[in-house]
Amino acid sequence: MKAEETRESGVTGESRVAGKSVAGESGAAREESGVAGDPAADPISLRGATATLGGRPVLRGIDLTVRRGEVVALLGANGSGKSTAVRSIVGQVPLSGGELTLFGTPRRRFRDWARIGYVPQRTTAASGVPATVREVVSAGRLARRRFGPPRKADRAAVQRALELVGMADRARDPVSALSGGQHQRVLIARALAGEPELLIMDEPMAGVDLTSQEILAGTLREQVAGGATVLLVLHELGPLEPLIDRAVVLRDGCVVHDGPPPKAVGQHALPGHDHVHPHAAPDAEPIRTGLLT
Numbered sequence: 001m002k003a004e005e006t007r008e009s010g011v012t013g014e015s016r017v018a019g020k021s022v023a024g025e026s027g028a029a030r031e032e033s034g035v036a037g038d039p040a041a042d043p044i045s046l047r048g049a050t051a052t053l054g055g056r057p058v059l060r061g062i063d064l065t066v067r068r069g070e071v072v073a074l075l076g077a078n079g080s081g082k083s084t085a086v087r088s089i090v091g092q093v094p095l096s097g098g099e100l101t102l103f104g105t106p107r108r109r110f111r112d113w114a115r116i117g118y119v120p121q122r123t124t125a126a127s128g129v130p131a132t133v134r135e136v137v138s139a140g141r142l143a144r145r146r147f148g149p150p151r152k153a154d155r156a157a158v159q160r161a162l163e164l165v166g167m168a169d170r171a172r173d174p175v176s177a178l179s180g181g182q183h184q185r186v187l188i189a190r191a192l193a194g195e196p197e198l199l200i201m202d203e204p205m206a207g208v209d210l211t212s213q214e215i216l217a218g219t220l221r222e223q224v225a226g227g228a229t230v231l232l233v234l235h236e237l238g239p240l241e242p243l244i245d246r247a248v249v250l251r252d253g254c255v256v257h258d259g260p261p262p263k264a265v266g267q268h269a270l271p272g273h274d275h276v277h278p279h280a281a282p283d284a285e286p287i288r289t290g291l292l293t
């Protein structure tokens, strides 16, 4: 494994996204890092990406492009490599081959993590750390703050994010007192607080109650209307269906479809689908209705 890969694999995407700063970089370095790069460059371009986990090839030559302003759904059965693909994009999983550029800048030179908001799969906002809702959401502002004290604009962005997800009235509450759906809303607010151009969300609706789902769909609609680019890992399109421009379907670490989302029927209705909800009971029967195995 190369030194670059070792370094990357030791850092969580979450902390990189939340904690990276471009402060102090020279003009040339900023240009290299994508800050002043080609404004028309695709936010995500993954070419022939391969990745191995536990000695097993998990991504086997994936091409995935997300263009500016697009909302792309990454679909596929359990274990098809969706989370690994997005984790490789945010630097949590090293690629063993292929190329990744972010906003036109090769991944290894990309530094401008404030442009990317990442909501990981199935974590809680609390993570065992006593913190209030506002503190967790404020953490998403670090990359923009460049580690200085919060300014008026930072506080306003945090407040806006709290309001967007309908959690402003819970700002002082400990995150440990929240439901699963509320946790998810806080994590999304944390990503939004950085005012990212690109939002990457891994199963944002999983385990989320209907009220929270509707709020999240509305939040996403506003982001998209404001020009955000979005990559969503989903196991079903659900309430987000009207927002999706394109679907990329993975099977066994390969792309088997890249095109219009299966709008008319929903992916669960396609032949051969076999997906267990991540929060389903361990003995739950998989839904067998689609082509996504």
Ligand SMILES: Nc1ncnc2c1ncn2[C@@H]1O[C@H](COP(=O)(O)OP(=O)(O)OP(=O)(O)O)[C@@H](O)[C@H]1O
Residues within 6 Å of the ligand: 053, 054, 058, 076, 077, 078, 079, 080, 081, 082, 083, 084, 085, 235, 278
């Ligand atoms: N840390 C790891 N070590 C070894 N294997 C892993 C690791 N993480 C994931 N895998 C394996 O890689 C494959 C792809 O997993 P991944 O989580 O990317 O799939 P997914 O499509 O997101 O699935 P799900 O819908 O269940 O979340 C699976 O077979 C999984 O068991």
